[in-house]
Amino acid sequence: MRLKPRAFEYVRARSLQDVFSVLDAHGDEAKILAGGQSLVPALNLRLAAPEIVVDVSAVEALSGITVVDDVLRIGAMSRYIEVATSDLVARHAPMIARAIPYIAHTAIRNRGTFGGSLCNADPASELPACALALKAVFNISSSAGERKIAASDFFLGTYTTALEPNEVLVSVEVPLTGPGSLFYFDEVARRQGDYAMAGLAARAEVRGGVLADARLVFFAVSDMPLAASAASALLEGKAPGSFDAEVVCEALAQTIVPLEDLTTSSATKLHLMKVLTRRALTDFAGKEA
Amino acid sequence: MTAPIIVTLTVNGEPVSQAVEPRLTLVDFLREAIGLKGTHVGCEHGVCGACTLRLDGVTVRGCLTLAVQCEGATVETIEGMTESGAMKDLQDEFVERNALQCGYCTPGMLMSAAELLERNAMPSREEIREQLSGNYCRCTGYQAIVDAIETTARKRGALGR
Numbered sequence: 325m326r327l328k329p330r331a332f333e334y335v336r337a338r339s340l341q342d343v344f345s346v347l348d349a350h351g352d353e354a355k356i357l358a359g360g361q362s363l364v365p366a367l368n369l370r371l372a373a374p375e376i377v378v379d380v381s382a383v384e385a386l387s388g389i390t391v392v393d394d395v396l397r398i399g400a401m402s403r404y405i406e407v408a409t410s411d412l413v414a415r416h417a418p419m420i421a422r423a424i425p426y427i428a429h430t431a432i433r434n435r436g437t438f439g440g441s442l443c444n445a446d447p448a449s450e451l452p453a454c455a456l457a458l459k460a461v462f463n464i465s466s467s468a469g470e471r472k473i474a475a476s477d478f479f480l481g482t483y484t485t486a487l488e489p490n491e492v493l494v495s496v497e498v499p500l501t502g503p504g505s506l507f508y509f510d511e512v513a514r515r516q517g518d519y520a521m522a523g524l525a526a527r528a529e530v531r532g533g534v535l536a537d538a539r540l541v542f543f544a545v546s547d548m549p550l551a552a553s554a555a556s557a558l559l560e561g562k563a564p565g566s567f568d569a570e571v572v573c574e575a576l577a578q579t580i581v582p583l584e585d586l587t588t589s590s591a592t593k594l595h596l597m598k599v600l601t602r603r604a605l606t607d608f609a610g611k612e613a
Numbered sequence: 614m615t616a617p618i619i620v621t622l623t624v625n626g627e628p629v630s631q632a633v634e635p636r637l638t639l640v641d642f643l644r645e646a647i648g649l650k651g652t653h654v655g656c657e658h659g660v661c662g663a664c665t666l667r668l669d670g671v672t673v674r675g676c677l678t679l680a681v682q683c684e685g686a687t688v689e690t691i692e693g694m695t696e697s698g699a700m701k702d703l704q705d706e707f708v709e710r711n712a713l714q715c716g717y718c719t720p721g722m723l724m725s726a727a728e729l730l731e732r733n734a735m736p737s738r739e740e741i742r743e744q745l746s747g748n749y750c751r752c753t754g755y756q757a758i759v760d761a762i763e764t765t766a767r768k769r770g771a772l773g774r
């Protein structure tokens with residue numbers, strides 16, 4: 325069998341204005357093409373059949389990784405490989421640099437983009453969970469103007485975000501990692517590059533010897549990245565090595581029923597969430613000094 | 614409209630300019646429009662790695678790239694890389710180690726392996742396997758492929774390359 329997309333029109337945008345004019349004219353019959361690593365498979369399999377595709381890879385406004393005041397700004401069109409090898413990302417948002425090698429394979433990371441992953445909003449994806457754990461803010465534009473959305477308001481469900489059909493994700497702002505910041509990122513997958521069976525993006529700060537602003541965010545366990553707030557609250561105000569991981573795991577079991585998927589039951593996912601949580605807390609305890 | 618668009622790019626050092634339908638993937642463009650059949654097609658949705666080739670110096674999936682996205686780009690395929698001799702030692706080692714049987718996966722394997730050795734001159738077997746996670750081989754069981762890549766790295770190291 326040979327796969328072939330349905331015919332579509334192609335526009336290479338040179339500016340945000342170009343993108344807006346396509347989106348305004350075609351509404352949800354238009355699709356933005358960034359790295360194409362989710363859209364092109366969907367076209368090949370005819371899961372997507374837009375009338376028109378607007379390539380945003382040459383739009384200057386979507387590129388670049390910079391520090392602006394107290395945030396790290398990552399342009400939506402930044403490719404995974406660029407983000408993974410950026411000194412600024414390594415210094416100011418090391419969780420993101422750590423997470424990217426878990427995504428797919430080299431040839432896909434050479435092409436796929438930071439913004440594309442977030443807009444695609446696959447519940448098993450690594451970067452949406454990082455964005456939520458790091459309290460990232462999304463800069464969104466349309467012909468009607470600009471707006472900012474918190475990560476916690478951006479993800480609405482499987483492949484569903486707060487973006488309107490006429491809107492473009494321009495960049496994402498991540499607060500700079502401060503002194504005393506701890507993070508942990510890990511996932512369990514069947515093979516390297518496979519989507520996770522369960523994953524964890526965790527961060528906290530040590531202030532005056534105790535944990536503050538702790539966030540455990542799980543992925544591949546729900547229809548969007550899931551902040552485990554009850555379990556995270558148990559960490560607040562405690563010294564990193566001073567509590568019983570089993571109590572935190574119990575809070576997960578009491579408050580979260582993971583969504584099963586084709587290969588992994590809810591019970592297995594809960595088990596993996598606990599395994600990841602123990603690893604994270606052990607890691608935090610080791611960094612106590 | 615969905616009418617063909619002229620795309621101008623460099624393929625294996627040669628300038629190419631052709632009208633293509635927007636929906637034509639890069640691998641189909643290479644194989645069908647310009648007759649370079651060395652790059653293979655398997656799953657056509659990014660999973661198997663048979664279509665791996667070089668675009669602007671890095672490996673990409675030929676099945677997940679549209680030809681129209683390649684305006685002004687530089688493409689290198691297994692034919693070009695073979696002709697230039699850029700990875701002759703790696704290819705010879707694949708033959709030496711029986712790292713191919715049917716050969717379906719081989720062009721993509723070589724592209725992935727060549728890129729790994731450029732980024733990491735002495736990868737561990739673990740790192741080689743990680744890199745090959747995106748390239749399926751249904752014949753060899755990978756052991757011989759990993760051996761061939763590891764041996765190439767060692768020999769290059771000994772030669773100071």
Ligand SMILES: Cc1cc2nc3c(=O)[nH]c(=O)nc-3n(C[C@H](O)[C@H](O)[C@H](O)COP(=O)(O)OP(=O)(O)OC[C@H]3O[C@@H](n4cnc5c(N)ncnc54)[C@H](O)[C@@H]3O)c2cc1C
Binds near residue numbers: 359
């Ligand atoms: C074999 C394989 C394995 C994979 N494994 C993983 C994995 O383990 N983890 C993982 O997270 N992902 C995985 N992926 C998906 C990959 O990470 C995609 O690259 C990513 O999800 C989409 O990024 P892209 O730039 O390629 O976006 P595209 O495919 O170009 O676009 C994806 C969607 O986002 C929209 N979009 C893109 N950019 C914008 C923007 N700036 N504004 C508004 N909308 C936009 C597009 O219209 C489209 O709907 C895998 C893909 C393949 C083929």
Ligand code: FES
Binds near residue numbers: 674675
């Ligand atoms: S044909 Fe492109 S990855 Fe399988």
Ligand code: FES
Binds near residue numbers: 712717719750751753
């Ligand atoms: S040699 Fe047959 S698929 Fe690899």
